[in-house]
């Protein structure tokens with residue numbers, strides 16, 4: 001069996017540190033690892049299987065001899081360095097939004113569209129974290145009953161904005177409890193014109209605003225969902241809309257998902273629960289009598305997507321609600337990325353033959 005030289009780009013970040021851990025726990029046969037980050041982290045020591053690995057500054061030459069790149073260092077870094085890695089023969093799984101809507105780049109959630117991997121030209125994109133957990137829950141429902149429309153409201157954790165932002169929310173909580181003014185330099189958008197506290201607050205803005213009043217996070221959920229779920233199929237279009245909100249939770253995105261099935265006569269609350277209970281990557285936690293429902297605090301550190309509160313809409317037959325929670329840094333990022341890499345290895349697709 002082949003063994004692979006693997007590079008992790010962005011190894012020191014909130015996602016990168018989890019990429020290391022997920023790679024350690026994966027089925028991928030690793031020959032060597034290389035941890036890459038900015039010049040700020042060059043020389044820092046991290047560990048892989050308890051052995052020290054020195055972080056190197058990421059440069060085009062860093063990818064010489066690398067077979068597989070797991071990238072999570074921001075979109076601009078991916079745009080600059082991943083084509084260099086592909087040029088040197090590496091296959092890249094990119095966790096950023098840089099290439100997601102490129103028609104030549106498969107956008108993959110293994111439970112939904114692993115077959116799209118066969119069409120890669122060197123780069124495979126990992127979708128947006130909120131999109132991933134939603135499509136894991138919706139795909140089995142679409143397969144069983146068809147899907148006409150989806151209206152989602154998200155409750156997104158602080159850590160989705162990166163390690164520095166997450167630290168800032170924790171500091172704000174302490175400042176508030178100490179009776180001090182909360183210092184805000186990052187949320188809602190790093191480098192944006194205005195900043196607001198996230199601790200003890202809710203921010204209905206994730207990413208920048210588009211001209212039509214949607215945020216870019218909402219735009220990503222709408223368009224990425226269609227690309228993943230309708231990819232390679234003659235399925236009818238699904239109407240999707242989203243409202244994305246940042247909440248003062250450390251890890252674990254929550255989503256209230258309202259959906260209309262295409263074949264209402266076939267569906268019922270119990271049938272949807274049954275389908276979800278058997279769906280890959282899903283854990284059904286749905287028992288109102290026992291007050292059992294998914295919570296971010298319980299999803300932290302887990303690879304699965306948790307679904308509960310399934311119920312039919314009281315006014316609109318064929319329409320249902322559900323509550324979906326996952327660890328945004330694992331299923332939303334590091335685990336989905338490593339899971340894609342595992343599939344590439346399984347399917348013998350770690351080579352750039354169709355560049």
Ligand SMILES: NC(=O)C1=CN([C@@H]2O[C@H](COP(=O)(O)OP(=O)(O)OC[C@H]3O[C@@H](n4cnc5c(N)ncnc54)[C@H](OP(=O)(O)O)[C@@H]3O)[C@@H](O)[C@H]2O)C=CC1
Nearest residue numbers: 010012013014015037038041072073074096128129162163
């Ligand atoms: N699938 C998804 O939806 C998710 C995607 N992401 C994406 O993953 C990326 C990283 O997120 P996250 O880990 O939360 O962010 P962090 O801010 O926690 O980490 C950023 C990482 O990128 C590295 N980096 C920054 N600038 C450069 C550079 N010029 N060259 C090389 N490396 C650099 C940093 O290195 P250093 O320590 O040296 O600064 C660090 O390792 C983002 O693009 C984000 O959009 C994140 C969460 C979920």
Ligand SMILES: N[C@@H](CC(=O)OP(=O)(O)O)C(=O)O
Nearest residue numbers: 095096097128129156160161
């Ligand atoms: N936007 C997500 C995380 C992220 O970075 O997403 P993307 O990779 O789509 O930019 C969040 O803030 O929770």
